[in-house]
Amino acid sequence: MTSLRKETESEAGLAVDDLQETWRILAPEDRLEAFLDLPRADAEDFFLDLSARDQYELINALPGPQRRSWMRLLPPDDAVDVVQEAEEHSERYELLALLDEQTKNEVTALLAYAEDDAGGLMTPSYARVRPDVSVDEAIAYLRRQGRDRLEHVNYVYVLDADQKLLGIVSFRDLFTAAPSRTVRDIMAADIVTAQEDTDQEALGQLFAQHDLQAIPVVDADGRMKGIVTVDDIVDVLQEEATEDIQKIGGTEALDAPYLEVSFFEMLKKRVVWLAVLFVGESFTAAAMGRFENEIAKAVVLSLFIPLIISSGGNSGSQASTLVIRAMALGEVTLSDWWRVVHREIVQGFSMGAILAVIGFGRVVAWQSAFHSYGEHYMLVALTVALSVVGVVMFGTIVGSMLPFLLKRIGLDPASASAPFVATLVDVTGIVIYFTFASLLLRGVLL
16 A cells, blocks of 8 residues: 555656646646646645746636635735736736635735835735743744744744834744743844835845845834745846846847747847847948048958957957846945946956957968968057957946946946947947057058
8 A cells, every 4th residue: 555655646746747847838728737637735836836927827727616726825925926917907806806805905915015126025924923922932822823824934023012023033042942031032133124115136135145034024114014035036036137138138028938928029029129239230330431441442451340349349248247247246336336447447458458469469470371461461460459459448348337327327237238238339449440540550551
């Protein structure tokens, strides 16, 4: 009998694993059929691990009598996420009607907060005690509060009669303390908290800086409103990082997984930036037209245009990516702009000098091997070398300062995408290159 039970559990576990791997590629009707075939315990674990979007679609696909039990399985903060997936108000009311009265009131209160604020991410279900009760009384009270309030966190929050947060006690300290001691005696009063309107990005930084499992959320008067757990913030950080990466890549942030975004939605998200970049690159052609006579007199100069502008674009993209990420991690603030620009000037000059040596050596080596650049090849090599230094320095400065400028005017620094920086530096790279050429080659090749 024991062997048969283990075999059955193993097969059920394998079915769940297979469903998790194939869920994304299954049609909606196949998802529903596979989900309903799972044993209830496995189905609950699987359901709670789904994204809010998948939970919403699954609940809507379930037969009417089953929707209520699955909606009530969700903790209040997760129920909020599912309700927010509904676009129509009538749908939201239908989902809220599936909840019990207490959870419905909690979810309705949470819906008043912005989705990306601490208030919108918190759960009102947490363990709480009064400061003057004994350890023994606190343990007995926590048992009566129920397992659901204790399964996600390892802390008990100490509140006064006005629900103001006084301190925090770990379960370990509570269960190892002498029964006669009071909670006030063993609580820690030095607490990291978040305000209701704390942005999710700042909240993520608090978790990372203090290595926390949960953060209490308080209002302006210090009254406890709920907690945000590390499980919730992991999803938020992934969402923030995905959005930043997509913007850095030169596309608008996608609102759904890649394979679930429709063709026209994907086209709209990508083509707008491509059109802007295309128009921007047209100024490169205009800049080259400005130096048409120089190019006609010294065709050899045109051979190095891709080399020059790509060096500037690459250095600018590097700088913007580094600064954007540093801003996202809280390592750099607006007040640090002068320190950043100072570092990038030195970095840009150093990198430009290294690339200049390589470029100079390349021209000399090619001339020695193939005699490609004429009798004034040393001047050509010097022009390329100095231009590379100038373009790389300009690229690093622009790439590092553009995120500061965007943040200063209230825009997302991640909008300073690598393609955008590269396009901007391409245009100026042409001007820098032919300015050096005019100065060094006038009367010789020009």
